[in-house]
Amino acid sequence: MIRPFDHTLYRKVLVMLLAGGKGERLYPLTRDRAKPAVPFGGVYRIIDFTLSNCINSGLRKICVLTQYKSYSLDRHLRVGWNIFNSELDEFIENIPPQKRTSEMWYLGTSDAVYQNIYVLERERPEMVLILAGDHIYKMDYSELINYHILNKADLTVPCIEAPLEDASRFGVVGVDNNSRIIDFDEKPLNPKPLPTNKNVALVSMGIYLFNTEVLVRRIIENAKNDTNRDFGKNIIPTMIQKDRVLSFVFNGNGHSTANYWRDIGTLDAYWEANIDLVKKNPDFDLFDDTWPIRTYNKQYPPAKYSFENEKNGMIKDALISNGCLINDASIGKSIISPNVTIGSESSVMGSIIMEGVRIGKNVKIKNAIIDKHVTIPDGMKIGYDLQNDGKQFTVTEKGVVVAHKEMHLI
Amino acid sequence: MDTILLVEDDKNQILLYEQELAIEGYKVVTATNGIEAIENARYFKPDLVVMDINMPMMDGIESMCRILSEHKNIPIVINTAYSNYQNNFMSWSADAYIVKSSDLKELKDKIKELLNKRKKNDNDKTV
Numbered sequence: 001m002i003r004p005f006d007h008t009l010y011r012k013v014l015v016m017l018l019a020g021g022k023g024e025r026l027y028p029l030t031r032d033r034a035k036p037a038v039p040f041g042g043v044y045r046i047i048d049f050t051l052s053n054c055i056n057s058g059l060r061k062i063c064v065l066t067q068y069k070s071y072s073l074d075r076h077l078r079v080g081w082n083i084f085n086s087e088l089d090e091f092i093e094n095i096p097p098q099k100r101t102s103e104m105w106y107l108g109t110s111d112a113v114y115q116n117i118y119v120l121e122r123e124r125p126e127m128v129l130i131l132a133g134d135h136i137y138k139m140d141y142s143e144l145i146n147y148h149i150l151n152k153a154d155l156t157v158p159c160i161e162a163p164l165e166d167a168s169r170f171g172v173v174g175v176d177n178n179s180r181i182i183d184f185d186e187k188p189l190n191p192k193p194l195p196t197n198k199n200v201a202l203v204s205m206g207i208y209l210f211n212t213e214v215l216v217r218r219i220i221e222n223a224k225n226d227t228n229r230d231f232g233k234n235i236i237p238t239m240i241q242k243d244r245v246l247s248f249v250f251n252g253n254g255h256s257t258a259n260y261w262r263d264i265g266t267l268d269a270y271w272e273a274n275i276d277l278v279k280k281n282p283d284f285d286l287f288d289d290t291w292p293i294r295t296y297n298k299q300y301p302p303a304k305y306s307f308e309n310e311k312n313g314m315i316k317d318a319l320i321s322n323g324c325l326i327n328d329a330s331i332g333k334s335i336i337s338p339n340v341t342i343g344s345e346s347s348v349m350g351s352i353i354m355e356g357v358r359i360g361k362n363v364k365i366k367n368a369i370i371d372k373h374v375t376i377p378d379g380m381k382i383g384y385d386l387q388n389d390g391k392q393f394t395v396t397e398k399g400v401v402v403a404h405k406e407m408h409l410i
Numbered sequence: 411m412d413t414i415l416l417v418e419d420d421k422n423q424i425l426l427y428e429q430e431l432a433i434e435g436y437k438v439v440t441a442t443n444g445i446e447a448i449e450n451a452r453y454f455k456p457d458l459v460v461m462d463i464n465m466p467m468m469d470g471i472e473s474m475c476r477i478l479s480e481h482k483n484i485p486i487v488i489n490t491a492y493s494n495y496q497n498n499f500m501s502w503s504a505d506a507y508i509v510k511s512s513d514l515k516e517l518k519d520k521i522k523e524l525l526n527k528r529k530k531n532d533n534d535k536t537v
Contacts (some may be wrong), residue, residue, distance in 0.1 A: 100472065101500075102479030121499045216499045224478060224503065 009142055010060045011089065014125035014212075016113055017050060019133035020067030020106050025266050028394055028404035029371060033072035036133030038270070039354050039372070041277050041286060042321045042337045044295045045076050046264060047133045051092075052293045057141035059129070060090035063119055065112045067097060067105060073133075080296025095119065108229030114219045120212055128215050130208040130231065136273055136284065137205075137261040138291045139250060144209055147248050154214040154243040157181060157236065158207055158250045160261050161200045167191035169265065171204035171232040173247055181245045186232040204232065205250060205261060214243055260284050268398045271369060274335050274352050278317045286319075297322070300338050312345055321355075329359075343378070351383070354405075368393075371405040380409065412525055413437045415456035417447040417473065418489075419465040427460070430514050436521075444468025444476075451477045456484070458525055460517070461504070463490040471500045478503055483531075485524040489517060 023035025030038065036047035047064075054062055062084075066073055074094055084090040095116060097105045106112040113120075113130065120128065127148065129141060139158070148156040159173050172191040174183025184204070185191070191201045208231060218235055228234050239245050251259050260283045262273045276282050286293060300323025307313040312328040320331070321338040328344035336342075337354045343361035351365050356373040359365070363376050366383035370376070382389060383401045392409070394402040403409070414436045418424050428438045439454045441447040443465045451459065459477060463470035474486050488495070488504040495501050506520045 101475035103476075104479065117499045216502060220499075220503050224482060227482075 009145060010058050012126040013059055013061070013129050013141075013145060013209075014120065014123050014127075015054055015059050015062040015129045015131055016116070017047070017054075017062060017064045017131045017133050018109055018112055019047060019064050019070075019073060020112055021134065022068050023134065026264070026270060028402055029267070029270070029369070030069070031404050032069065034066065034069050034133075035264070037073035037076055038264075039337060040136065040264075040270075041274060042319045042335045043297055044293060045073075045080075046136065047073065047076070048080075048293055048295045049136050049138075050131050050133060051081060052291070053137070053139050053141060054131075055294065056291055057139075059141060060084060060088070061123065061125070062092045063116065064092065064094050064133070065096075065106065065116065066094055067112075070094075070096060076296060080294075093119075108234075109231045110219050110222055110235050111229035113215070114223050114229065117216060117219070120216060125212055128210045128212050130210065132206050132263075134264055135205070135207075135261065136264060137250075138284075138288070139261075141209075144248050148209050148246070151179075151246055152244065153209075153246040154211050155236070155239055155245045156209045156248050157245065158205045158209075159202045159247045160205055160250050160259055161194070161197075162203045164191060164193050164199055164201050167201035167203050169263075171206070171236070173202045173204055175202065175247050179247050179249075181236075181240050181247050184232075184236045184240055186230070186237075202247065202249075204236075206232065206263065208236075214239075218243075267369070267394070267396045267400060267402060271352065271367075271396070271398075271400045275333060275350060278319055278333055278335065280317075298338065303336075308344075337372075367399060368401040368403070370403045371407070373406045374403050374409065376409055411435065411437050412457040413439060413454055414521065415439050415441065415447065415450055415454060415459045417441045417444070417459065417465070417470060418462045419443060420462075427514070430518070431521075434518055434521075442466075444470060444473030447473045448476050448480075451481060451484070455481070457528065458521060459484060459486045460489050460521070461486055463488060463492065463495055463501075471495070471498065474503055475500060483528070485528055487517065487520055487524065 019036040021035055023030035026035055037045050040046045077094055081092050084092050100118055101115050168191050171186045172188050173181055176182050193201050222234050226234055264270050303320045303324040305326045307328055315331045317333045318331045320336045323339035324336055325341040329342040330347040332349045334348050334351045339355055340353050340357045342359045346359055346363040349366045351368040353370050354372045357370050358375040360378035362379050364381045368383045386395050386399055389395055389401045416427050416438050419442050424440055431438045441450045445467045461470040461474050485505045487506045489508050491510045493509045496507050505524050508517050
């Protein structure tokens with residue numbers, strides 16, 4: 001779709017990208033890194049999807065609010081996203097807690113913004129777009145911004161329809177006929193379905209577009225009166241009573257199948273979202289040239305496959321990155337990140353293999369996530385005997401076996 | 411008797427405010443910079459703070475935020491010679507913003523109003 005491009009848009013909106021969560025449910029992938037820095041889809045990190053959305057939507061003023069284990073994320077932003085031109089007033093800034101207002105770390109999502117009111121003060125944007133660093137989706141934020149302006153909202157909350165059984169993981173939204181939010185329940189035990197469809201509920205995507213002044217007033221009030229500092233739990237429920245809070249139903253903007261949006265909450269969800277990419281017609285298409293996803297890529301030679309014996313090797317439904325050396329091995333339904341070697345007569349099925357992994361000869365891997373720089377010795381089997389795997393690996397509810405970064409295996 | 415923490419770096423003004431507020435029936439404790447204000451707020455647990463902005467060591471806005479992070483709901487009145495800090499987002503954390511004048515009526519009225527409001531809120535909570 002061709003749309004009028006407002007070249008002044010990016011000057012009016014400041015993005016605050018929340019990247020400070022612990023990501024405990026993705027452990028051990030978050031053992032050494034923040035959740036937004038967890039690798040995804042072979043060459044990307046989870047945060048690349050949200051940052052690419054910003055770039056593709058024309059937004060160029062981005063503050064990434066970091067906290068836990070931020071080294072890996074910092075480095076990724078520095079080497080991979082150092083593409084902004086300060087002379088054009090563009091930036092991406094990494095902001096850890098600065099203790100400007102208290103001696104505390106970020107106490108919650110809204111506190112992360114409260115502690116950085118100074119940044120809003122300096123930039124004086126008209127609007128602030130609060131994003132999360134752990135979602136996978138393609139969204140044109142300029143459509144959201146236009147909607148927000150046209151409808152004179154104080155706050156606009158992008159929403160998506162979710163199956164009723166999943167809805168209690170999110171903020172469940174009730175709206176009137178004019179899309180005004182009249183009900184907001186964060187993670188309710190019994191989510192209310194849509195009046196028009198009993199099987200789905202309208203849920204918040206956990207991202208928010210605020211008019212700056214309203215945002216500042218409400219987070220200051222919250223900081224003064226409440227001990228909890230969360231947009232979903234505290235700020236939004238208060239705001240729907242006194243401000244104009246609208247919902248914006250996300251429809252994928254024509255960029256992805258059936259309004260694809262994933263909150264990578266668990267290891268199983270992570271595995272599924274990755275493996276989905278290798279399908280012939282994936283729900284989330286990396287090869288969509290209208291919506292490029294960018295990242296940092298280290299220079300490696302092209303992937304090399306050598307099959308001496310045709311019977312031994314076969315590759316079906318896989319993403320294979322640069323720098324891989326694959327000898328007489330079989331790969332199916334898997335993601336192979338850069339600089340991975342797979343020895344002869346080995347097989348990798350339904351697995352995510354991260355950068356720098358060395359897989360020996362005659363290794364069998366099934367339904368596994370192997371984090372960076374793990375060396376798997378000849379003849380080892382992973383994913384075929386979950387009870388045994390559980391002794392040294394993490395095994396998820398759905399039976400995915402996870403080896404943590406630089407794990408030593410014998 | 412309500413205790414007011416008066417944060418002000420000018421000695422003559424401290425004398426003036428101390429006298430005037432004592433006449434109104436308040437106990438007045440003082441601090442002469444932002445850091446001392448944080449310490450004295452911890453020590454005296456005042457019912458209200460009157461805060462200057464331009465001070466040595468730490469300014470009144472940072473001091474106010476830090477006091478609020480430790481003592482929720484404490485009313486804070488910014489009392490400054492400058493009107494332009496009102497545009498400063500962090501100054502919105504204050505319950506009132508008063509531009510200094512030789513007539514202290516506005517300040518006294520505000521203090522009374524905020525203390526009454528606070529008592530009413532406390533009563534509502536206990537009821």
